[in-house]
Amino acid sequence: MPRPRAGPGPPPEDMYDLSMDTMEAQSFCMQRKCLEKSSPLSKYIEAEHQQAGLFSLSSLEAITDVTVDLQKKRRKKCGACVPCLRKVNCGTCANCLNRKTGKQICKERKCEKLKKRKSEGNASEVWCAFGFIFLSLCNIVWKDIILMWR
DNA sequence: TGATACGTATCA
DNA sequence: TGATACGTATCA
Ligand SMILES: [Zn+2]
Ligand SMILES: [Zn+2]
Numbered sequence: 001m002p003r004p005r006a007g008p009g010p011p012p013e014d015m016y017d018l019s020m021d022t023m024e025a026q027s028f029c030m031q032r033k034c035l036e037k038s039s040p041l042s043k044y045i046e047a048e049h050q051q052a053g054l055f056s057l058s059s060l061e062a063i064t065d066v067t068v069d070l071q072k073k074r075r076k077k078c079g080a081c082v083p084c085l086r087k088v089n090c091g092t093c094a095n096c097l098n099r100k101t102g103k104q105i106c107k108e109r110k111c112e113k114l115k116k117r118k119s120e121g122n123a124s125e126v127w128c129a130f131g132f133i134f135l136s137l138c139n140i141v142w143k144d145i146i147l148m149w150r
Numbered sequence: 151t152g153a154t155a156c157g158t159a160t161c162a
Numbered sequence: 163t164g165a166t167a168c169g170t171a172t173c174a
Binding site: 072074077099110114 | 166167168169
């Protein structure tokens with residue numbers, strides 16, 4: 001049994017600035033970052049395992065192909081809405097005037113789809129459930145009112 | 151809550 | 163690589 005070689009040493013202090021409130025939140029944050037395969041933390045762990053002669057996360061992933069990739073994916077503009085079709089910046093909106101530090105697309109060109117928050121908008125099932133509950137309650141109340149007037 | 155700043159995903 | 167601009171922490 002070969003002895004594992006020494007690792008690359010402790011991770012850099014400033015690898016992550018965890019400025020969240022609770023320990024619980026910090027723990028969750030670390031778990032997430034461990035699962036992001038391109039995060040500095042995952043890269044460090046990968047390097048450590050390789051240098052120590054242990055298994056590689058990449059090969060493990062290649063074999064199992066079940067790694068949950070929590071890498072934050074960016075949404076893309078729809079390319080078809082009015083703002084998307086606009087070709088020139090207005091030059092007068094806050095984003096145009098603050099392009100250097102703001103790093104945002106012109107407000108006149110911001111895709112309608114991307115204006116909505118990611119979780120927002122596709123909750124039709126939830127609203128359907130609320131509607132069902134509401135109508136059920138209305139039905140019960142209505143029956144009670146009918147009974148009272150008998 | 152909207153405005154702002156900034157890290158960085160994405161693409162050419 | 164540099165340019166663009168999405169996502170989000172932070173602030174007021
Ligand atoms: Zn503009
Ligand atoms: Zn669009």
